[in-house]
Amino acid sequence: MKIIVCIKQVPDTNEVRLDPKTGTLIRDGVPSIINPDDMCGIEAALQLKDQYGCHVTAITMGPPQADVALREALAMGCDEAYLVSDRAFGGADTWATSSTLAAAIKKLGYDLIITGRQAIDGDTAQVGPQIAEHLGIPQVTYAQNIEKTEGNALIVQRQYEDRYQKIKITCPALITALSSLNSPRYMSVAGVVSAYDTKEVKLLTFEDLKDHVAEENIGLKGSPTKVKKSFPKQVKAQGVKHEVDEDEAVEIIVKKLKEHFVL
């Protein structure tokens, strides 16, 4: 079975700070990481590899710096890695990103595609389902367990707010991974060495993919949505902060609750 894992390099949004004067993002010094849900996607693919001897390919679309994320995926145990990178892919929204990744996946060949549920910098959860749509294959999102069953079929435990389902899906198919799916393994020392010495990150540009995707479906031009503006969050008018003893604090809270007719 050939598994392709789609990953994204993201800024660690827990570390992002705002410039209090300008309200803009301070990006300097913010570490880049593999998106957490995608780490679980890699681990899920590697577990299938450990059990059934699957071939695992990691791919990402991004700038040249995303090479590091792919090396980490190789060091964890992925067999191959592809960086989908070209100026022509820049400015892509989820529609154009997914059509580009779908083209790369089609070129590489696959049985199963695993993506993270969503990326922490965008939180859209759209690229996975949209890759599946561009490829015309079934999907199961929000996976919290994956088991292989007879033939080319998998049984996926799919999470909802109020229930979970066991769903049987037959490859070719796409699954999006929740962070509760597993605990990603660490890179081994030998893995890190081989990720830089023996394994390589291969580049896929638009030239490589143009048999699989039209120019009007990639990059800024292929993106139906545009960012009109971005702005810092409005902080609401500050309330009153009390540094008082406990009894007084209780009275302040009770008084306020009464004003709002809660009591």
Add this chain to the structure above:
Amino acid sequence: MTENILVICEQRDGKLQKVSTELIGKARQLIEKKQGQKVVALLMGDKIAGLAQDLVNHGADKVVYVDNPALKDYMTETYTKAACAVLKSENPDMVLVGASSIGRDLAPRIAARIKTGLTADCTTLEIDDETGELLMTRPAFGGNIMATIICPDHRPQMATVRPGVMVALNPEQKTGEIVDFAVDFAPEDTNVEILETTMITKESKDITQAAILVSGGRGVGANFAPLKELADVLGGEIAASRASVDAGTAHKDMQVGQTGKTVRPEVYFACGISGAVQHTAGMEEAALIFAINKDTTAPIFDVADVGIVGDVHKILPKLVNRIRNEK
């Protein structure tokens, strides 16, 4: 093309999900700028025709329903096929979808199929006075900044909105057009097989529906009992920040914030929560916010109406006693 706004409604086991009526309420507000245009509700399922009137009563001018045994359980392909057929026939200008685990599976698939833009988890939807375009504003970078997204050249303009963000109208007995829309399904449309469904029995109620929330974070530690007592005495529920969920103290269902749930209660107690943007993105719309934290510099005090610098474990038991005496 029409200038109508279509809301893709969600039902589970024949029960209408609240986000549907919330989005109809929002669509009503938006349609005021588009005179003579309609709010259309789309409902899909098996034996769900009886829910249509409820959608009219909540503000839909027209309800299109697809009633078919193939739609008994939510499945990506059957629902995408049905929705795309209705969208083709109705030709709306805008489509709103609830950002539930169903809507977030369905909406991207529809948008990819009909080649249009989709903006996820919008917190504000407005119509541009000049262009008539839908302005879709959403948090990005973990809630650190807001971005306004437009979809200039493709129609419909699609947005998902999380449950609890918009406000439903009070239902009134109304009359509206109700259309039974037929979709033919082929056996291969059912391309996955649901082997079993297990309901999650919840210890607490849905925090997005609670009027009063007592929420705890890292500063509370492992003991949520005082929070539970306060919630009980006020008739509320307990919630948590990501730190408490990550620490295993609180269940994921209780998590408020960018990666958890968006809540808009009447009263929100933030206990021992530092107030990272990640958290405040999910609760700052609460009508009245109390923050209790030992750290006088905690950013939670910036969003709180009433801030108390102090120890949650000392203040809450006294507060609970005081409220009991009050009653």
